[in-house]
Amino acid sequence: MNLATTEHLTYKHRILGEYYGSENSPTVVIFAGIHGNEKAGVHAAHLVIEKIQKENIQFNGNLHLILGNINALKQNIRFHDVDLNRIWHQSALNKFKNGHQLDYEESKEQKEIFLIIQEILKRPGPFYFLDMHTTSASSVPFITISDSLNNRKFSANFPIPVVLGIEEYLDGPLLTFINEFGHVALGFEGGAHNDPSSVINCEAFIWKALVHSKCIDASNIIGYERFKEVLSNLCCEYQFFEINYRYQLREDENFEMKKGFENFEMIHKSQLLATSNGRDIYAPSGGRIFMPLYQKLGEDGFFILSSVSKFWLKASIAVRKLKINHLLRLIPGVTKDPENNYTLIVNPHIARFLTKEIFHLFGYRQQILKDDKLHFIKRDRNITEL
Ligand SMILES: [Zn+2]
Known part of the structure; x- marks a missing residue:
């Protein structure tokens, strides 16, 4: 075709x-x-x-x-x-x-x-x-x-x-x-x-x-x-990556990515990446550039990735298989969403020491800010019907 x-x-x-x-x-x-x-x-x-x-x-x-x-x-x-x-x-x-x-x-x-x-x-x-x-x-x-x-x-x-x-x-x-x-x-x-x-x-x-x-x-x-x-050529030493920075476009922003970036290309901290309304945008951290925007439509200018270590991958499998995620609920400032078994509600003022990484380890992603509280949703599921 x-x-x-x-x-x-x-x-x-x-x-x-x-x-x-x-x-x-x-x-x-x-x-x-x-x-x-x-x-x-x-x-x-x-x-x-x-x-x-x-x-x-x-x-x-x-x-x-x-x-x-x-x-x-x-x-x-x-x-x-x-x-x-x-x-x-x-x-x-x-x-x-x-x-x-x-x-x-x-x-x-x-x-x-x-x-x-x-x-x-x-x-x-x-x-x-x-x-x-x-x-x-x-x-x-x-x-x-x-x-x-x-x-x-x-x-x-x-x-x-x-x-x-x-x-x-x-x-x-x-x-x-x-x-x-x-x-x-x-x-x-x-x-x-x-x-x-x-x-x-x-x-x-x-x-x-x-x-x-x-x-x-x-x-x-x-x-x-x-x-x-x-599909047999892994481009990098590691297979798994996560996003540690996102450049989100504001409405009516005149964003222009510098030419020639390839997905997963290594970048260093303070490297010139783009311009926004004529102002230079530099990389806030090193890592790999991800999804640089080279088309008109889009909400994100670029992301920066870091590789996920094999140790972290194994540790998170162990933690999730032990099913000890309920321990998170014992921490002050963390409660279970009464309407959804897979969601934890976190009061960021009380549970200040808890970082995003801890939730990721236990398999919780997608933080949503609702009524001044963070909602973390677990991605592992028991299979349910539609
Ligand atoms: Zn698409």
Whole structure:
């Protein structure tokens, strides 16, 4: 499929392909084109479908390939009214259930996707939700996840960088909504928007995901070794990263990133990174630059990453498996949210010594400030129904 062929799309094209194995087997769900200017995932999905049909590949599990923002894909724009990857709030979903009028072009797309997900989740599982994206800057392929143990374990199958906890900085992404139900949910960024190798990376990612989820046996995929090789180069010494700085854009800010930064490129403290309204912006710390903004739309200028040590990864697995998170509630200034088992409410004036890192260790991410208190939400879940 070439770029031009997205012009004919209508809502009835949303499901690109569905393949079934047995009822009690894993289900892989691929989303492509949630952002309409990111077509590599859509092309890759078509290549996968072509190969499945041509080689009559047998499935143990189930596969659904689903298109995201169809109207935006047709126009080759990121979104029309609102970003389809920032509106997955409970309030929006309640509107669907109550039959309320939908506000945006994207709400119609969201409603259809929501109904499809609901239908898929009627099966027993396990489920693997994978969302295919590309970036405005040139980049090695990488994965973004909410920091739950099942997400970490599945991402470790792909020897490429994994960025933990990006949802702390995003409001309403699709995968955070999926994570609320405890299913594996990985964002895959295949490379730069228009780089042909992004399509190759996305295709390799889908095949590897189908094998590692045990949806298809590797022996049934002709040329599987080739796909394995595509995603076999870890760009850095460490695989896991977390965000330790975000440059958030103000409204009407004239922000310009200095040219030539690649994702995950090493930067040093005080390095000149960008200009804002003509003023120079320097790196507040060293690390690796992440998601430098090279397109018009966006809320973040750049992030700075630090690598997560193997020691911290192991320590956090031990702490979470011991299920001693209730100990956090014994600390003055920390209470459990009476309405949500997975949320701790922290009074920052009393529990001043508690740092974000301690909550991260116990598996709590996404701090939200509500009524002067911080809300930390745990990412590991017992699987719940939608
Ligand atoms: Zn995207």
